[in-house]
Amino acid sequence: MRILITGGAGFIGSALALFLQENHEVLVVDKMRSGAVFENGNLECLGHFKNLLGFKGELYVADINEEKTLKIIKDFKPEIIFHKAAISDTTIYDQNKILTTNLNTFKEFIKLSIDLNAKLIYASSASVYGDAPSPQIVGINENPKNPYAFSKLMMDVLAQKYYDKAHLVGLRYFNVYGKGEFYKGKTSSMIVQFAHQILAGKNPRLFRGSDRIYRDFVYIKDCLEANIKAIEAKNGVYNVGSGKARTFQDIVDILQKELNTNLSCEYIKNPYEKFYQFHTQAKLDESFAYKPKYSLEEGIKDYLPEILRLFEKEVNV
The missing domain is CATH 3.40.50.720 (NAD(P)-binding Rossmann-like Domain)
Incomplete structure (x- = not known):
């Protein structure tokens, strides 16, 4: 076609x-x-x-x-x-x-x-x-x-x-x-941003209360x-979406486990608090044939080789 x-x-x-x-x-x-x-x-x-x-x-x-x-x-x-x-x-x-x-x-x-x-x-x-x-x-x-x-x-x-x-x-x-988001710059996901902070040996920076800020990551x-x-x-x-709500803290914890690091998190004030979505979770339509296959853990694990490649070829140059 x-x-x-x-x-x-x-x-x-x-x-x-x-x-x-x-x-x-x-x-x-x-x-x-x-x-x-x-x-x-x-x-x-x-x-x-x-x-x-x-x-x-x-x-x-x-x-x-x-x-x-x-x-x-x-x-x-x-x-x-x-x-x-x-x-x-x-x-x-x-x-x-x-x-x-x-x-x-x-x-x-x-x-x-x-x-x-x-x-x-x-x-x-x-x-x-x-x-x-x-x-x-x-x-x-x-x-x-x-x-x-x-x-x-x-x-x-x-x-x-x-x-x-x-x-x-x-x-x-x-x-x-996932792969392809890196060139979005500041609007790329916190998954790749947190990963590159950790790989650089920097303390991951999260908004205060990130263990209570939920997103549906797909x-x-x-x-x-x-x-x-x-x-x-x-x-x-x-x-x-994935149909599951996970926290930004979850992302950092998964990444640190996969990268075998134990860096302390730095918590900062959320400057977007008045306009922020604090909990998103997709209700999936059963009439739509789409069925997500990747949990956050599985997605990050699959994405990791690309994250490492980007850090070596695009970030750490």
């Missing part, structure tokens, strides 16, 4: 590109990173060429906001569209910029999928739940706390209006970690499986 992946040089997009290229014709569209940064100093684009090392499909460098990008996609005639491109930084508060890029372009992709009779699988986010009590359930207590989360909720709302015209599946990712290989299952899923929005 012909498959399009927007944001295909990013974390989840590149995992899909490398996996799907074995049996399909894959076009990756990504803006690719430059020196451009947001007002908070974070990079505007996280797409990195190193995420696509080994990719044998076609890469087209473009902004999804530009009309010429849509023309390139139309000419390619994809049968499946994995739409991952977005401004995903939750600390950006330029509402115009986020909603223009995330929401307005999404409507164009819906129209495109209808015109091409292509299945559209897009990235939603667990951030739409805000401080909703766990487990978080699609359609219940959705209360975004930032423009990014709001843009994702509005994408889900928009998609519902076209369920009778197209194959549209939204995947609400919880805390995804491994990239499970996330990849969810995307594949979405191809045949019925229209809708589905949580993609």
